[in-house]
Amino acid sequence: MSRERGMNMRIGIFGGTFDPIHMGHLLVAEQAREAGGLDEVWFIPNAEPPHKEAPVSAPHHRERMVELAIADHPRFRLSRVELVRPGPSYTVDTVKDLKKAYPQTHFFLIVGADMMNDLPRWYKIEEILQVVQVIGHLRPGVAAGDLPPFIASRLTLVEDAVTLDLSSTDIRKRAAAGKSIRYLVPEKVRRYIEENRLYENKP
Numbered sequence: 001m002s003r004e005r006g007m008n009m010r011i012g013i014f015g016g017t018f019d020p021i022h023m024g025h026l027l028v029a030e031q032a033r034e035a036g037g038l039d040e041v042w043f044i045p046n047a048e049p050p051h052k053e054a055p056v057s058a059p060h061h062r063e064r065m066v067e068l069a070i071a072d073h074p075r076f077r078l079s080r081v082e083l084v085r086p087g088p089s090y091t092v093d094t095v096k097d098l099k100k101a102y103p104q105t106h107f108f109l110i111v112g113a114d115m116m117n118d119l120p121r122w123y124k125i126e127e128i129l130q131v132v133q134v135i136g137h138l139r140p141g142v143a144a145g146d147l148p149p150f151i152a153s154r155l156t157l158v159e160d161a162v163t164l165d166l167s168s169t170d171i172r173k174r175a176a177a178g179k180s181i182r183y184l185v186p187e188k189v190r191r192y193i194e195e196n197r198l199y200e201n202k203p
């Protein structure tokens with residue numbers, strides 16, 4: 001972060017399990033950055049997803065894949081705020097930690113449509129919305145649902161968003177079946193998955 005500890009900066013925070021990070025994530029981040037006039041987007045891999053049942057890859061693998069994927073973008077950063085915090089990665093704790101560290105920064109929570117519709121069920125959502133505004137990105141196959149006014153009033157949708165019908169689940173399945181995942185993830189991420197045999201026989 002360049003300006004004095006983020007004074008008046010507009011930062012997008014994009015949390016995810018990123019198992020693995022894919023082109024859909026990068027496109028969401030880039031379009032949210034542009035639409036929201038954001039100075040930077042911080043990718044925040046979670047340590048323990050608060051609501052996912054299936055086991056996920058070790059945090060160090062997911063962290064490294066994010067690092068490889070965003071290395072070439074001058075305005076994308078990796079934040080380890082959730083990786084260093086023990087226990088389930090609740091977003092309310094993350095936004096409070098960030099606001100404490102950067103009190104002068106405006107934070108924007110970036111979410112895909114499935115997560116946007118899920119916001120009313122997030123832990124302490126009212127407290128999250130005291131700290132951040134939300135930028136929502138539509139996702140193929142997921143319509144924007146009706147949100148309660150206290151969320152809708154803090155939400156901006158990316159207009160004319162380019163969407164990709166792609167998920168980490170699809171990619172894990174393809175890799176496990178021995179199918180190509182080239183062009184679905186950045187090439188460096190594809191090589192990392194291959195070298196570490198991340199999804200072999202693990203749909």
Ligand SMILES: Nc1ncnc2c1ncn2[C@@H]1O[C@H](COP(=O)(O)OP(=O)(O)OP(=O)(O)O)[C@@H](O)[C@H]1O
Pocket residue numbers: 015016017018019024025028110111112113114115116137138139140163164165166167168169170
């Ligand atoms: N193709 C996509 N288009 C729009 N948003 C997406 C897309 N893929 C993921 N997202 C968003 O990215 C964030 C992180 O998602 P996550 O890391 O769980 O990826 P995922 O592809 O949904 O993974 P999985 O298939 O394992 O559930 C969420 O806000 C999610 O809505």
Ligand SMILES: O=C(O)c1ccc[n+]([C@@H]2O[C@H](COP(=O)([O-])O)[C@@H](O)[C@H]2O)c1
Pocket residue numbers: 014015016017018044046049050051052089090091092115121122123
């Ligand atoms: O804090 C919550 O209650 C909460 C509930 C569901 C999801 N999240 C966060 O939303 C982001 C996307 O979630 P996921 O599981 O689709 O990767 C990730 O940063 C999660 O930690 C947060």
